Amino acid sequence: MSSARFVLLSLCSVLLLQAALGANPLFHFCSTSENFTANSPYESNLNKLTSFLYTKTPSSGFGLGSIGQYQDQVYGLTLCRGDTSPLDCKACIADAGAEIRRRCPRNKGAIIWYDKCMFKYLDTDFFGQIDNANRFSIYNVNNVSDPEAFNSKVRGLLTGLVEEAYAMPKLYATGEMALEGETKLYGSVQCTRDLSATECKECLEGAIGELPSCCDGKEGGRVVGGSCNFRYEIYPFVNV
Incomplete structure (x- = not known):
């Protein structure tokens, strides 16, 4: 989709709260590939695919599809956080599909993340491939008193969740x-369901490997990518 990028974001507590409430996207990337023209077959296919994913995703929390042929073919993927209700999932996918078109109006590929969902599309087949090109992190600005011990516990918890998630049909665990x-x-931890179990594990292990650079000694943090993500906090943040 683009050259490898890793963006480290330090957001104040107000912005983190807004993201948690779904008020704003967490982040987005616009593809650097060629653009499509207005009213072109590619745009028509993208519109159809967006509607298809909006309809398909809420029932299972995951959507995958492709529409068109040759240079006008578009591939899309949507994922809702594993604890998201069908109603909230549908609303999030609607917001994501509309917002990414505003932010990347003519790009043939783009990806956007909200707290509860992700929306990605591209003009080449990316299904079943670990996306290491699109990744960012967010961390809590508060530091812990004993970083070494805390970091060890974070890694231990997340590593255990990876072992659980990649064996589950939804590739998700809390x-x-x-x-x-x-x-x-x-x-x-969570993966997109176009990945195999082995690929999911590989993706999450790679993301967890970013802990020292993204979240060292921080009370909370997350690494979010196009194929998998993890998050940890010292407060509950998912529905159980």
């Missing part, structure tokens, strides 16, 4: 771990 006092560590 969990928690007790910390000092009444504090708990919460985590989640």
